[in-house]
Amino acid sequence: MVLQIICFCCTWGFILFCIWSASKITMKGTNYLKTLHQIPCSRCRFATNDHRLKCTVNPYDAETEAAIYCRDFEPKSEKDASDCGCASKKFYQANT
Incomplete structure (x- = not known):
């Protein structure tokens, strides 16, 4: 009975x-993810x-908590985000 x-x-x-x-591991992981979501790269x-080459200015700190x-953070402008320059380039199309 005692056993x-x-x-x-x-x-x-x-x-x-x-x-x-x-629960402790979950809380720790949640806090770490919140920290990672603050990275502005x-x-x-x-x-x-x-x-x-993740960043042209700070390649060693890019995509890390140090970033x-x-x-040197500079937000992307609307032109940088939407226009990649692909529309102005003419690509060679082979006739098949």
Whole structure:
């Protein structure tokens, strides 16, 4: 009878510890994601959208937490965001 009570308490203690641990990990992950969403590189004029050179001004700090307070951040203008220059270029089309 005593062994059953000890096993019961240990089992519930383990279950409560697992729930507490999972909630702590979830809160930590949520806070980390909030921090990552503050990185302004995707909205910056100097971002290249290339994995080899992410930023032309600060290539080592680009897409990291150090870029949150980047002093060289300059928002993309409407022209930079919408016009890639593709419409003005004439591409060679092969006749098939």
